[in-house]
Amino acid sequence: MSGDTRIGGVLYDIDGVLVTSWREIDGAVDAVRRVRESGLRRTFLTNTTSRTCAEIAERLRGAGFDVDAAEIVTAARLTGEYVGRRYPDASVWVLNHGDIRRDLAELTLDDEHPDVIVIGGAGAEFTHRALSRVVELMLDGVPVVAMHSGLTWATDDGIRIDAGAYLPGLAAAGSAEITVVGKPAAPGFRTCADLMGLDPAEVLMIGDDLHSDVLAAQQVGMTGVLVRTGKFRPAVLAAASSAPDHVIDSVADLPALLKGLPNRGK
Numbered sequence: 001m002s003g004d005t006r007i008g009g010v011l012y013d014i015d016g017v018l019v020t021s022w023r024e025i026d027g028a029v030d031a032v033r034r035v036r037e038s039g040l041r042r043t044f045l046t047n048t049t050s051r052t053c054a055e056i057a058e059r060l061r062g063a064g065f066d067v068d069a070a071e072i073v074t075a076a077r078l079t080g081e082y083v084g085r086r087y088p089d090a091s092v093w094v095l096n097h098g099d100i101r102r103d104l105a106e107l108t109l110d111d112e113h114p115d116v117i118v119i120g121g122a123g124a125e126f127t128h129r130a131l132s133r134v135v136e137l138m139l140d141g142v143p144v145v146a147m148h149s150g151l152t153w154a155t156d157d158g159i160r161i162d163a164g165a166y167l168p169g170l171a172a173a174g175s176a177e178i179t180v181v182g183k184p185a186a187p188g189f190r191t192c193a194d195l196m197g198l199d200p201a202e203v204l205m206i207g208d209d210l211h212s213d214v215l216a217a218q219q220v221g222m223t224g225v226l227v228r229t230g231k232f233r234p235a236v237l238a239a240a241s242s243a244p245d246h247v248i249d250s251v252a253d254l255p256a257l258l259k260g261l262p263n264r265g266k
């Protein structure tokens, strides 16, 4: 932030900041409520591709947060908007783990003869046959858009590899670049600032992933805040080549941090 720029809104990562396994992280509900009452705008940004915005809002309300589906931006929603803008009237094949068609309502879905391929979160759908077909279509010139480039996701049963583990191989075999939309790609952060009617420099982003949330937000000019909850690991922070603007123990400390920063809240 420079000059007289003041923070006008907060962009929240969800998992590891507000909830873990959809249970509130201590003090998060109260902190989010106090920030809203101070008058700052807000948006929630997640790389989730297995649940719709409405389902996520419902889960958050179940954990005690007063949140509306329209305030939630998922990698799936961002991708739907991006593909709709970039490839109007295209038919789209979505390879994804989970049914998020409701967040892709503006797209014409067609598995058989796609003009565009959208790659979502990885799961059992990512078979040898399906991935081979992606490459075949890429070699025929069909563009590929990925919802995000996350490498892993956690289940109760252990770690699973995610789409990001496949993308470099697909790009090499298909001889084409793959556009990535969700975190840490810059456009998603800018879209969230737009949704709040703010310049990125007026937005504070708070997340538990140093690279994908915090440093990526700082790249587009936002103020980055890292929390020591969720996937935070001291070793990752110590090894990083750049530093977050702020590090706090948890989102519960956000209202106090904001008091010390130039902002438009009261």
Ligand SMILES: [Mg+2]
Residues within 6 Å of the ligand: 013, 014, 015, 016, 017, 207, 208, 209, 230
């Ligand atoms: Mg997170």
